[in-house]
Amino acid sequence: MSLLKDKKLIIIGDRDGIPAPAIEECLKDIDAQVVFSSTECFV
Amino acid sequence: MNSVLAATSYVLVHVPDMVLHNGSTQTTERTVNPGSAYLEALPKHIRSYEQALSYAPNQTYIGGLTPQQLSQREQPWYPQPVEGADRFARYGEIMPQDEFLLLLQICDVFDLVFLSRDFVTHTRAALAQHPLMNQDILARLKEGVDDEQITNFVNNEHAEGLYHKGQLVGYIKRAHDVDVNLTAHVVHENLVSKASSVLSLLHLIHNSGLNPEEIDYVIDCSEEACGDMNQRGGGNFAKAAAEIAGLKNATGSDMRAFCAAPAHALVTAASLVKAGTFKKVVVTSGGSTAKLGMNGKDHVKKDMPVLEDVLGGFAALICENDGVNPEIDLNLIGRHMVGTGSSPQAVITSLVLSPLEKAGMKIVDIDKFAAEMQNPDVTKPAGAGDVPQANFKMIAALAVKSGEIERGELNDFIQRHGMPGWAPTQGHIPSGAPYLGFARQDILDGTINNAMIIGKGSLFLGRMTNLFDGISFVMRANRGQDKREQGISRHEVRGLIAEALRSFAGSLGDQAGGSHA
Amino acid sequence: MDLENQKRVKELAEKYGPENIVVILGAAEGEAAGLAAETVTAGDPTFAGPLTGVQLGLSVYHVCEEAIKSEIPEDVYDEQISMMEMVLDVDDIVNEMTAIRDEHSKY
Numbered sequence: 299m300s301l302l303k304d305k306k307l308i309i310i311g312d313r314d315g316i317p318a319p320a321i322e323e324c325l326k327d328i329d330a331q332v333v334f335s336s337t338e339c340f341v
Numbered sequence: 342m343n344s345v346l347a348a349t350s351y352v353l354v355h356v357p358d359m360v361l362h363n364g365s366t367q368t369t370e371r372t373v374n375p376g377s378a379y380l381e382a383l384p385k386h387i388r389s390y391e392q393a394l395s396y397a398p399n400q401t402y403i404g405g406l407t408p409q410q411l412s413q414r415e416q417p418w419y420p421q422p423v424e425g426a427d428r429f430a431r432y433g434e435i436m437p438q439d440e441f442l443l444l445l446q447i448c449d450v451f452d453l454v455f456l457s458r459d460f461v462t463h464t465r466a467a468l469a470q471h472p473l474m475n476q477d478i479l480a481r482l483k484e485g486v487d488d489e490q491i492t493n494f495v496n497n498e499h500a501e502g503l504y505h506k507g508q509l510v511g512y513i514k515r516a517h518d519v520d521v522n523l524t525a526h527v528v529h530e531n532l533v534s535k536a537s538s539v540l541s542l543l544h545l546i547h548n549s550g551l552n553p554e555e556i557d558y559v560i561d562c563s564e565e566a567c568g569d570m571n572q573r574g575g576g577n578f579a580k581a582a583a584e585i586a587g588l589k590n591a592t593g594s595d596m597r598a599f600c601a602a603p604a605h606a607l608v609t610a611a612s613l614v615k616a617g618t619f620k621k622v623v624v625t626s627g628g629s630t631a632k633l634g635m636n637g638k639d640h641v642k643k644d645m646p647v648l649e650d651v652l653g654g655f656a657a658l659i660c661e662n663d664g665v666n667p668e669i670d671l672n673l674i675g676r677h678m679v680g681t682g683s684s685p686q687a688v689i690t691s692l693v694l695s696p697l698e699k700a701g702m703k704i705v706d707i708d709k710f711a712a713e714m715q716n717p718d719v720t721k722p723a724g725a726g727d728v729p730q731a732n733f734k735m736i737a738a739l740a741v742k743s744g745e746i747e748r749g750e751l752n753d754f755i756q757r758h759g760m761p762g763w764a765p766t767q768g769h770i771p772s773g774a775p776y777l778g779f780a781r782q783d784i785l786d787g788t789i790n791n792a793m794i795i796g797k798g799s800l801f802l803g804r805m806t807n808l809f810d811g812i813s814f815v816m817r818a819n820r821g822q823d824k825r826e827q828g829i830s831r832h833e834v835r836g837l838i839a840e841a842l843r844s845f846a847g848s849l850g851d852q853a854g855g856s857h858a
Numbered sequence: 859m860d861l862e863n864q865k866r867v868k869e870l871a872e873k874y875g876p877e878n879i880v881v882i883l884g885a886a887e888g889e890a891a892g893l894a895a896e897t898v899t900a901g902d903p904t905f906a907g908p909l910t911g912v913q914l915g916l917s918v919y920h921v922c923e924e925a926i927k928s929e930i931p932e933d934v935y936d937e938q939i940s941m942m943e944m945v946l947d948v949d950d951i952v953n954e955m956t957a958i959r960d961e962h963s964k965y
């Protein structure tokens with residue numbers, strides 16, 4: 299069973315890891331809705 | 342002809358009291374959680390000036406150690422002080438807080454900075470002995486005021502306190518009663534940026550041996566914004582700092598691009614000089630108070646000293662090609678475009694591989710890469726990893742992917758083409774810029790032929806876009822005058838012939854029609 | 859975690875119901891991933907943000923974990939993320955995430 303199906307997704311990306319827009323791009327075709335997406339920066 | 346990097350300067354200012362009072366992590370904590378255990382523990386983790394001075398990454402920043410010497414030292418670096426560390430080194434200095442507070446007052450032209458009478462009396466002699474503080478600068482220093490006035494302004498007039506060794510020694514008053522862009526907090530942040538930029542400029546003038554009046558244009562690439570309520574980011578830090586540093590014949594402007602701004606500014610400066618618009622352009626930047634102690638919570642939690650206790654500044658001089666200094670090759674510019682995307686591999690491809698491919702070069706043709714030079718002592722305990730190493734790994738992975746090196750050579754590539762990070766986490770300061778001075782020297786010495794400087798910036802923090810940003814350029818050994826540019830092109834020959842024919846025809850006409858003059 | 863991001867997570871959990879939310883992280887290190895995961899499950903461990911003392915117990919994963927990776931088309935993952943797997947310590951991230959989920963995740 300899909301873990302993400304019909305879920306509301308919150309993406310917290312990291313500037314020095316995986317930025318949020320890259321994660322968003324991965325989840326574009328999944329049957330789930332991205333409700334918030336933001337990238338954090340520690341430097 | 343390409344322009345050249347003729348000189349650089351690097352300064353740090355140790356400001357332990359500003360960590361406590363002005364760093365945004367601390368000011369936020371004081372707002373949301375005033376009695377927190379962190380705020381209580383923090384003062385015990387603050388370093389002395391001597392500790393900051395003998396800290397290996399700081400010495401590397403001002404040129405007291407080379408990147409090679411730093412990489413030979415065991416990490417983390419903070420437990421092992423550098424023996425015999427000096428305040429002044431090849432590229433600049435590490436200024437103590439008390440002298441900097443005087444410089445802050447010197448940089449104030451609107452009667453906003455007031456220091457205690459005792460403090461000015463006790464510190465003036467030290468600043469007067471500074472080899473670069475000339476009479477024009479020292480003459481700007483004002484007398485101190487009564488302690489009573491200081492307490493009154495801090496307690497009742499929304500002034501920002503200035504502290505030294507835990508004592509209130511002065512204040513910055515707000516520049517307007519209502520304007521949120523001229524609060525004491527904003528003026529403090531901006532004056533600190535300006536004063537540390539001035540210090541960078543003074544060292545640059547010294548290092549270059551130039552008459553300051555020869556400089557035509559200054560670009561400030563810090564991350565602050567100055568203006569009033571009608572133009573929040575009006576500017577102009579560049580000209581304001583140039584005024585104090587005595588660059589009488591310069592004008593300037595500010596360039597903003599988060600942490601990528603130094604690279605944008607250097608490409609712009611190199612272009613202005615190559616185009617012949619100006620002969621000598623300086624890129625300068627002061628430091629950021631907001632970022633002091635940014636990762637302090639993690640440092641305190643891990644029982645380490647709070648390492649983000651210095652302001653950083655740097656300046657670079659771009660001149661017309663002198664046949665000696667390293668060139669900034671404007672044919673090798675990498676840029677993160679609007680359509681590039683945010684995936685780390687797309688970012689690094691656009692900045693590193695794309696410009697090289699266009700020029701028919703390979704990744705391994707670049708001797709040294711300087712990406713984000715954040716000090717890992719600071720970032721690793723905070724969960725951000727070793728930022729420069731992550732960049733070099735990405736570049737190496739790209740070289741593997743494009744078949745230039747084998748997977749097994751990855752670490753060897755990083756060793757040869759990378760370097761440790763030594764820059765304080767002052768936002769724009771780490772972005773490639775800290776290597777400029779060493780790169781220039783290494784190229785002049787023939788140790789390396791070229792280096793790629795990479796600036797990267799987190800534009801999304803401004804909430805105007807979700808985009809990332811970056812720009813890169815290559816410095817390389819001076820090739821003397823380019824033959825193609827030295828000779829006359831076919832196009833130019835045609836132009837000269839046409840001009841000769843026109844004047845010949847004109848003279849015929851004159852003879853035929855006589856003189857109309 | 860950034861205070862504004864905490865605020866948004868809290869609001870969205872209230873709006874959609876915590877059982878309907880999945881948080882996906884892109885943190886650079888195991889420890890940072892663990893802290894963010896802890897924030898959206900057991901509350902802000904730094905006691906600074908709106909999630910201090912708020913035990914949302916949300917479902918939370920790092921994008922490099924198999925559970926998420928397996929739902930992403932291979933070519934897209936390859937284009938967006940695969941190279942970062944060479945840079946990140948994925949095992950460390952997976953261990954931290956698993957530990958936090960086992961202890962605090964309710965969904």
